Amino acid sequence: MDNRIFFNPGDSIANIHDYNEAVRKGQIFKKEQQAGDLVIAKGPDDEEYAIFYANDALPADHEQSQPYEIKKNL
Structure with a gap:
């Protein structure tokens, strides 16, 4: 499985500095x-x-995509 996926940063539900808090x-x-x-x-x-x-x-x-590394699927 590839761990890189592309998203528009504006589509995020939340941005958090702490991994455990994000989960x-x-x-x-x-x-x-x-x-x-x-x-x-x-x-x-x-x-x-x-x-x-x-x-x-x-x-x-896509013009607005940026690469993200998947850390966890929920």
């Missing part, structure tokens, strides 16, 4: 919102984690 918030969001598949991804700046819907992934050549 906790993602789990809460998924439970409360009955959300689809979520991913915790490390941003291109390598400083924070973002929570995205997996379905929001973009092709690499």
Whole structure:
């Protein structure tokens, strides 16, 4: 499985500096919102984690896509 996926940063549900906090918030969001598949991804700046819907992934050549490294699927 490739760990790199492309997203528009504006589509993120949350951006958090702490990985464990990102996982906790993602789990809460998924439970409360009955959300689809979520991913915790490390941003291109390598400083924070973002929570995205997996379905929001973009092709690499999309003008607003940036590479994220998937850390956890929820």
